[in-house]
């Protein structure tokens with residue numbers, strides 16, 4: 001292990017100073033044009049230092065990725081890659097505690113959440129796409145020709161080449177591996193740009209890649225910000241053959257502009273303003289449990305999370321009261337403590353944004369059913385970016401609080417009387433990522449699911465994932481789908497071969 005690599009291990013073991021170098025061509029690279037601070041959002045303390053890549057370092061990473069395509073990786077079989085990906089999955093699980101600690105320090109998310117979702121999914125993503133690549137088929141046609149001999153057409157899938165993977169901070173390991181795993185399964189090489197807020201697990205994964213026998217240059221990581229920094233240098237780099245991005249819709253627009261030069265394909269998983277529709281015939285306990293998770297899990301920082309809750313009028317009062325109790329039962333505090341159920345927001349800057357929506361809701365005369373401010377916490381958590389889980393009622397459908405993605409632990413409750421009207425309200429938004437429907441009437445569930453304008457519709461559940469299914473958003477929530485065969489489609493180019501017989 002290089003000394004930089006061992007400093008990653010030290011970082012994840014809680015020693016200071018923590019440093020998260022870039023990972024280029026199988027080596028940890030500590031240089032950068034500047035260094036930026038890595039803040040623990042649960043305390044506000046600086047816990048690490050991260051080099052910011054300049055354009056030369058990004059260029060070196062992209063060239064390493066390009067060169068690796070010409071090496072053994074480019075000649076590897078699907079079986080060989082699948083076997084290596086399974087070793088990567090095993091490597092993550094073997095270092096579960098290091099990944100868990102790194103993710104919690106970066107995000108402040110409660111241990112109970114990260115240990116059940118983020119880290120196991122980080123490993124599962126590699127296993128699922130190892131399976132997927134081994135079962136991939138393509139099409140073939142026998143074609144008639146005038147001479148009677150015919151022709152055979154068949155398609156083969158080839159890797160696109162170098163894939164830029166640009167990631168957000170809310171589920172860092174999960175969302176990064178969701179893209180890296182299928183890209184590698186298909187034989188591409190990647191350059192990852194993790195969020196500047198959460199550099200740790202992408203760096204740590206470099207060690208796992210080396211140990212699993214992934215050849216140098218196949219997996220690379222460059223740190224930095226977006227605009228005029230590593231993100232922009234990477235997505236504008238002419239040797240990048242495809243860009244996969246998860247993040248805000250506005251950033252997605254900038255990335256599409258970058259991708260237009262050179263006509264590179266993009267896969268965009270963007271923001272949402274997701275609705276829950278709770279019918280009076282639902283199983284109320286299950287609906288409350290699901291909506292509580294959808295609104296408050298990860299402190300509301302889940303793209304699939306619910307911020308608009310439409311409740312049929314006969315159960316509106318009971319639902320409101322019980323959701324209030326559920327919000328008030330959440331326990332903020334030390335994310336490493338098993339009793340903690342609510343972490344902080346990712347940063348003080350993000351808390352400032354969310355608090356502006358809290359103030360706007362009050363100014364517009366919303367009824368504040370729960371929360372609305374900052375919780376009282378003992379040191380050192382009083383320095384963190386904690387915020388109260390918040391519920392409003394009585395807001396206009398035109399309010400920015402009802403229309404814009406807040407990305408905090410908050411929702412607006414709205415009563416409804418009529419299926420058509422609630423569908424119209426739910427669809428009246430530029431986003432179209434996810435929705436949940438709560439009802440015992442399956443005919444109604446099918447009807448509403450077919451009319452709600454989203455990429456992902458859950459009935460009597462939320463964030464119930466089968467990684468073979470198409471995942472992505474409609475309208476301004478994204479372009480394309482990933483998951484199962486859909487990931488294979490994005491991460492490969494389809495070549496038709498026509499043989500005249």
Ligand SMILES: NC(=O)c1ccc[n+]([C@@H]2O[C@H](COP(=O)([O-])OP(=O)(O)OC[C@H]3O[C@@H](n4cnc5c(N)ncnc54)[C@H](O)[C@@H]3O)[C@@H](O)[C@H]2O)c1
Pocket residue numbers: 166167168169170175193194195196224225226227228230231232235246247248249251252254255268269270271272302303304405407433472473477478
């Ligand atoms: N649809 C989904 O699957 C999904 C999943 C998770 C998060 N999200 C969305 O992500 C957002 C939260 O994450 P965020 O705040 O990190 O998003 P963000 O768009 O601010 O940043 C995401 C990444 O893009 C980089 N970036 C920023 N500007 C760039 C530019 N001009 N060129 C290249 N890279 C650039 C950032 O450095 C970061 O790595 C929310 O909107 C959320 O809904 C969507």
Ligand SMILES: O=C/C=C/C=C(\O)C(=O)O
Pocket residue numbers: 170171175178301302303304465471
């Ligand atoms: O915050 C958004 C969560 C996205 C989840 C996934 O991409 C997934 O489960 O594959």
